[in-house]
Amino acid sequence: MNLEIDTTKFVNIDDKSFDIYINGKLVRHLDAKEEQTLVVYVAQIGAKHLVDRVLQEKHNIKDSLRDSPLRKDLFRQILPELAEELKIEPLKPEEFQKELKKQLDTQAEVIASFKQKDEKWDKEMESLRAEIEKLKRKPGRPAKTEVEPA
Secondary structure (H helix, E strand, O other), rough: OOOOOOOEEEEEEOOEEEEEEEHHHHHHHHEOEEEEEEHHHHHHHHHHHHHHHHHHHHOOOOOOOOOOHHHHHHHHHOOOHHHHHOOOOOHHHHHHHHHHHHHHHHHHHHHHHHHHHHHHHHHHHHHHHHHHHHHHHOOOOOOOOOOOOO
């Protein structure tokens, strides 16, 4: 298959229009649910961006670049001819929901771990600030240190 000459069907599976840009230039505009025949190279780039948008906006998946069954299933819907050629099987609705829940749960765990680190950092910073204030108040030291102008 020649990616720059051969064509394939591209389906905008989103409920809003979608623009495909390559190197900052608008290559193709598709209305919601519209199908067009595109050069494979353009279709693949467009599919990657549309999958990211759908995962992020419709399903609240922050890390949309990670390879997953959800991502493959969305690619299959957007590029049905290539998916058929590659024998990619669709996910059943319950499988899609299961994978979505799994990915959202993993995402929630990662976010929670960041919050725990932030809380630990905040407590450590608070402790250090208190220690600095204590040191500033030691006998024989002024409460506030000023630098004399040069």
